[in-house]
Amino acid sequence: MIKIALLGSTGSIGRQVLSTVARHSDKFKIVSLSANSSYEIFSKQVNEFKPQVACLTDPVSAIKITEIPSETTLYTGENATLHAITEDCDIVFVAISGFAGLAPVLHAIEMGKDVALANKETLVAGGEIVMKAVREKGVRLIPVDSEHSAIFQCLNFNLNAEFKKLILTASGGAFRNFSKIEIQNLKASEALKHPNWLMGKKITIDCATLLNKGLEVIEACHLYSAPLSKVEAIIHPESIIHSMVEFEDGAIMAQLGYPSMEIPIQLALTYPNRLKTDVSFLDLTQKSLTFGKIDLDKYPCFALALKSYEMGDNYACAMNAANEVAVGLYLQDKIGFYDIADLIEHALVNIERIKVSKESLLYTDGLARRLVREKIGVKS
Ligand code: NDP
Ligand code: MG
Numbered sequence: 047m048i049k050i051a052l053l054g055s056t057g058s059i060g061r062q063v064l065s066t067v068a069r070h071s072d073k074f075k076i077v078s079l080s081a082n083s084s085y086e087i088f089s090k091q092v093n094e095f096k097p098q099v100a101c102l103t104d105p106v107s108a109i110k111i112t113e114i115p116s117e118t119t120l121y122t123g124e125n126a127t128l129h130a131i132t133e134d135c136d137i138v139f140v141a142i143s144g145f146a147g148l149a150p151v152l153h154a155i156e157m158g159k160d161v162a163l164a165n166k167e168t169l170v171a172g173g174e175i176v177m178k179a180v181r182e183k184g185v186r187l188i189p190v191d192s193e194h195s196a197i198f199q200c201l202n203f204n205l206n207a208e209f210k211k212l213i214l215t216a217s218g219g220a221f222r223n224f225s226k227i228e229i230q231n232l233k234a235s236e237a238l239k240h241p242n243w244l245m246g247k248k249i250t251i252d253c254a255t256l257l258n259k260g261l262e263v264i265e266a267c268h269l270y271s272a273p274l275s276k277v278e279a280i281i282h283p284e285s286i287i288h289s290m291v292e293f294e295d296g297a298i299m300a301q302l303g304y305p306s307m308e309i310p311i312q313l314a315l316t317y318p319n320r321l322k323t324d325v326s327f328l329d330l331t332q333k334s335l336t337f338g339k340i341d342l343d344k345y346p347c348f349a350l351a352l353k354s355y356e357m358g359d360n361y362a363c364a365m366n367a368a369n370e371v372a373v374g375l376y377l378q379d380k381i382g383f384y385d386i387a388d389l390i391e392h393a394l395v396n397i398e399r400i401k402v403s404k405e406s407l408l409y410t411d412g413l414a415r416r417l418v419r420e421k422i423g424v425k426s
Pocket of ligand 1 (some may be wrong): 053054055056057058059060080081082083084103127141142143144147164165166167190191192243244245246247248307319395
């Protein structure tokens with residue numbers, strides 16, 4: 047029985063983790079659940095899975111939880127999530143969105159726990175210190191993001207395997223068939239119509255700007271100890287190949303399947319073994335697979351993400367924070383699509399260079415958020 051601490055249980059990934067647990071309840075057990083404020087769905091989850099520990103960060107929402115199982119202890123407040131990482135769990139599944147994932151990931155590693163990581167912002171902002179902690183503690187950091195899981199599979203589940211190049215695939219997001227002129231006036235409601243994947247709002251907007259692919263390139267550099275020059279991203283509109291690895295002899299390995307997070311989620315818990323999922327078997331005779339280059343003019347966020355990583359130190363953290371705020375503003379129709387890139391650039395120009403540490407990342411994250419809000423003239 048694998049005992050799982052699940053952080054971010056109410057989100058798109060979190061709910062799929064719970065479906066996986068329910069599908070194989072003889073193999074998996076939930077020992078703790080955490081979320082931010084979605085108390086109604088959280089309350090249902092807690093009563094169904096009866097964890098030892100339940101954590102809802104927002105106190106106002108936590109008060110509204112009227113019923114909890116007798117075996118469950120409920121925590122709330124800013125650091126409540128850390129209580130979900132119990133001594134008892136075998137693995138911490140991090141499905142929290144955004145920079146908020148960093149502190150729990152570092153805490154889990156510090157406690158010597160294996161981490162299944164869906165949250166990509168953690169590695170983008172703090173990859174240097176996270177990977178150092180992973181090496182020092184000798185724990186496993188298991189990729190869940192579909193591209194990084196695909197690479198993990200192509201490398202026979204060996205994060206240290208040799209390769210020539212990693213090739214990440216990108217669907218192109220909701221606006222892939224529009225020109226730059228057409229895109230500039232399109233609202234978030236349009237950007238949320240992802241052609242292939244059903245995900246949380248923030249990541250769906252990141253797919254439309256292709257910032258998501260920039261985050262994933264950085265994530266791959268950290269996970270697979272690769273320089274930027276060894277990680278490529280290409281457009282693959284069908285989202286059937288989830289990523290590829292090119293080797294020294296010219297061979298390329300690819301992982302294929304219908305676009306569903308069920309496989310990477312479950313595999314993170316069971317690899318090298320594979321169990322049944324509810325995903326349909328792929329009929330390749332019904333598919334044509336196509337590929338293309340990323341248009342950097344149409345997708346400036348992608349180039350900015352890579353630039354921030356090349357700048358080093360705390361710049362990727364600043365890029366990520368600026369993007370989180372800008373995406374929030376775009377979702378509220380307060381800014382336009384290409385303002386997201388402009389605001390990221392504004393943060394990168396104005397942030398001061400600092401060596402990466404847990405404290406400097408918190409400082410950088412806060413400052414970059416403030417720079418973006420001040421530029422637009424909003425408080426939060
Ligand atoms: P969602 O927005 O659907 O869910 C986010 C989850 O995190 C919710 O449970 C939310 O709680 C919780 N949360 C947010 N902020 C906090 C906080 N400060 N403290 C505690 N909990 C918090 O996101 P997704 O499930 O789509 O994505 C999760 C992560 O996985 C992201 O980093 C994303 O990039 C990555 N990812 C997602 C994929 C997908 O298919 N969705 C694919 C690959 C990677 P509440 O509901 O209460 O707000
Ligand atoms: Mg992905």
